[in-house]
Amino acid sequence: MAWAVLIASGVLEAVWATALGKSEGFTKLWPSVIFFAGCILSMLGLAWAMRDIATGTAYAVWVGIGASLTVIWAMITGDMDISWARILLLLGLVGCIVGLKLIDPGHE
Template identity: 55%
Template sequence: MAWVVLVVSGVLEAVWAAALDASRGFSRLWPSTLFLVALAASMAGLAYAMRSIPIGTGYAIWVGIGAVVTALYGMVVQNEPATAARLLCLALIVAGVVGLKFLH
């Protein structure tokens, strides 16, 4: 269960990052509200998962998931460049996250 919560929390990290961008410096109510809710849920999930997953593994996986999902969001939704080099770097992050999971 902790691993599922950790993955969901990592995705919520991407949600709060996107909402932070959309809030335009907290000047828009609904994106700012989404940011706060997603941030709180993401942190609560990370805290729950770290009850049974070591901090180094849990935090690295949480950040990795958040970084990859946020970068993909930027490429798909905000038309950021999706170059081969960027995609390769994201694949390396995914490989690291998967490796940490299997080495746990």
């Protein structure tokens, strides 16, 4: 269950990061609201998952999921150019996230 919560929290990290960029310095209401709600829920989920997953692993996976999805979303929406280099680097990042999950010894 902790891993499912951590993954959902990583997705929410991508949501709040994207909303932060769209809020234009918190001058737009709905992106700002989405940012704050996503940020709070994401942090709560990360904290909950860290009860069962080692801190270093949980944080790295959370950041990796959020960063990967933020870049993927930016490429899908046209905010960032799609390139083979970006795709290969994202695949490497995802591979590292999966690797951390596979070798995680649990909470230390």
